[in-house]
Amino acid sequence: MDATFDLREHTADVGIGASGPTLDSVFGALGDGLAAAQCDSIPADGERFSFSLIAESREALLFDYLDQLIYERDVRLVLPVDNRITIDPGEEWRLDASSRGVPLExxxxxxxxxxxxxxxxxxxVENGWEAYVVLDV
Structure with missing residues (x-):
């Protein structure tokens, strides 16, 4: 089973809930949810790009990951979609990610x-992982 996400109204913000069999898949679904919060229809074009992050906790890693996707959008002028994640929980949490960058134009x-x-x-949770995050829009 692949991870899924859903957008939730949250006063002046947008919430994203995700669930999936692995923590990797849930992070990827939240990244896809971030893209869905920005765009209703996503074209099939775009080049893949990669990045890595290290953080002191799961929550900090999730924050840094989604923040990096926003940064990549602003610097590369692309909407990061089709997010693929590998997480290595150790003394520090490491994330290796790749995304397809759809040109904002x-x-x-x-x-x-x-x-x-x-x-x-x-x-x-019993069947994997669940996560929720709020975006400032």
């Missing part, structure tokens, strides 16, 4: 300003 994108720690949760 090819989409009608809404702005997401930032990811927040507000109401953030990541938890292991």
């Amino acid at each position: 090819a989409v009608e994108a809404r702005e997401v300003k930032a990811v927040t720690y507000s109401e953030m949760r990541i938890e292991e």
